[in-house]
Amino acid sequence: MLRTYLFKLILGVYFVLWSPILLLGLVSKNLSRKFVYADAAGVLVLARWIAGIKYCVHYPHSDVADVPAMPDGNKRTDGKSIIAAKHMSILEIAVISKVVPNTFFIIKRELLWIPIYGWAFWRAGMLGVNRKRGKTNMKKLNEDVEKRVLDGYTLVIFPEGTRVKPGQYVPLKRGLLLLAHSLKLPILPVGTDAGVYWPKRGRMRSGTANVWFEPLLPSNASLDEISDAINRHSA
Numbered sequence: 001m002l003r004t005y006l007f008k009l010i011l012g013v014y015f016v017l018w019s020p021i022l023l024l025g026l027v028s029k030n031l032s033r034k035f036v037y038a039d040a041a042g043v044l045v046l047a048r049w050i051a052g053i054k055y056c057v058h059y060p061h062s063d064v065a066d067v068p069a070m071p072d073g074n075k076r077t078d079g080k081s082i083i084a085a086k087h088m089s090i091l092e093i094a095v096i097s098k099v100v101p102n103t104f105f106i107i108k109r110e111l112l113w114i115p116i117y118g119w120a121f122w123r124a125g126m127l128g129v130n131r132k133r134g135k136t137n138m139k140k141l142n143e144d145v146e147k148r149v150l151d152g153y154t155l156v157i158f159p160e161g162t163r164v165k166p167g168q169y170v171p172l173k174r175g176l177l178l179l180a181h182s183l184k185l186p187i188l189p190v191g192t193d194a195g196v197y198w199p200k201r202g203r204m205r206s207g208t209a210n211v212w213f214e215p216l217l218p219s220n221a222s223l224d225e226i227s228d229a230i231n232r233h234s235a
Contacts, residue, residue: 003052007051014043022117022120036121043094044094044095053206055091055208056210057213058210058211058212058213060214081216082156082186082187084157084172086190086230088193088195088235089163089194089195092192092209096156104125105127106128106129106155107129108129109130111126131161138178142178157179159176163200167235180220180221181219185219187217189229189230190212190214192210192212193233193235214229214232
C-alpha cells in the first residue's frame with residue numbers, strides 16, 4: 001500500500017509541475033496537444049518506475065501469415081473510425097494516446113472546468129458532454145466530431161460512460177451508435193485489464209497491464225456486438 005500512496009503523491013506533484021507548461025501551450029492548439037499528450041506519456045513512465053506497472057499492446061492479426069496489424073498505415077486508426085474503449089484507469093488513456101496518432105476524446109464536461117488542465121483539454125480538441133440523460137446535444141456533438149474527423153483526427157470514446165472495476169458489467173451508451181451511424185464510421189473496440197493493476201480505488205499492483213485492439217466492426221454493429229468485443233479480453 002505504501003507504493004500506492006507514494007505513486008499517487010508523486011503523480012499529484014507531477015501534474016502540478018506540468019500546469020505552467022500546459023498554460024503556456026494554450027497559445028496554440030498544436031502546442032497544447034503536444035503538451036497534453038507528452039503529459040500523458042509521462043504518466044506511463046511514472047507508473048512503471050514507481051508502481052511497477054508496465055503495459056503491453058495487442059493488435060488483431062491480419063489474414064496474411066497471422067501478422068499483427070500495427071496502427072500506423074492501418075485504416076482502422078487513420079481517423080476514419082471510432083475507437084470504443086473500455087475505461088478502467090488513466091493508463092489505457094495514455095496508452096491509446098501514445099500508440100494511435102492524432103486522437104481526440106469525448107469526456108465528461110466537468111473535466112473541462114478544471115483550471116489549466118481543463119483549458120488544455122479544450123484547447124487540444126477534446127469534446128465535453130453532459131452525462132445526464134437527455135442533456136447531450138447530439139446534433140452539435142455530431143457536427144463537432146465530423147469536423148475533427150475530416151481534419152484527420154481519430155475519435156476515442158468510452159461507451160460505458162464511466163470507469164469500471166474488473167468484472168463489472170456496464171451497458172454501453174447509445175451515443176456511440178448514433179455517431180457511428182450518422183457519420184458512417186466503423187468501430188474499433190479496445191479492451192483492457194488495466195483495472196487489475198491500477199484500480200479506481202485501493203492498492204495498485206505491479207505487473208503488465210494489457211490493451212487489446214480488437215477487429216474492426218461496421219458502423220451498424222449492435223451494442224451487444226460492440227460490448228462483446230470490448231470485453232472479450234478485458235478483466
